[in-house]
Amino acid sequence: MKHAEPGNRALGFSPGRRLQLMMDTRNDPYRARRKPRGELLCPDCALVCREGRWQHGAANTQAHSHRCPACQRIADRYPAGTLTIEGSYAYEHRSEVLVTARHVAEQMQVEHPLQRIMDIEALDGRIQITTTDIHLVQAIGKSLLHAYGGVLKYGFAEGQYQLRVDWAA
Ligand SMILES: [Zn+2]
Structure with a gap:
């Protein structure tokens, strides 16, 4: 007969592990929002987004103006x-x-x-x-x-x- 192992189970769901899973930036709704294609330039902080990654740097002249997730949170006060x-x-x-x-x-x-x-x-x-x-x-x-x-x-x-x-x- 198998016994439940509450100790092990509790370990698997310890706050540390739950916190780690929860902290995956893919869970951030502000980052998951649909964005226009191509290069983006944040009008507030001038970060540039290339291939989904916001970074410091110079934008192409054709870059679309689009708020980065950080500036969007600041604007929303969220x-x-x-x-x-x-x-x-x-x-x-x-x-x-x-x-x-x-x-x-x-x-x-x-x-x-x-x-x-x-x-x-x-x-x-x-x-x-x-x-x-x-x-x-x-x-x-x-x-x-x-x-x-x-x-x-x-x-x-x-x-x-x-x-x-x-x-x-
Ligand atoms: Zn920004």
Whole structure:
């Protein structure tokens, strides 16, 4: 007689694995949108899209004007990532913390120009950072944990390309 192995099953569906599957950029509805054929030029940030990939560079004169997924999210005010920073240590050191967060975003920009910080808001004792992609919000959260300690938590819903990260220190 076979016994169920809840332990193994639980391992297979651990949040880490679910998070990994969910973070595939093919799940991002903003990237999956139908685009005109040929080369595209974003009118807002001047990124160029060739063969489905948005990059820095010069566009052909025949390039179609089409908003990139990051600028479209900014225009819609619809972030993919939300990071909440809480705790007295974090709040007292907020200027350093924000320098760290911006530094992560700048580094990410080089290779992944669609990963951007949208807004940084201070709301009594808390700071909220929104981003155009979930990989950036995860990277910022990890860097803050690595640099200052504290506690990092993730929140996401099945089937949605959105990630909440809460960091408290
Ligand atoms: Zn753009």
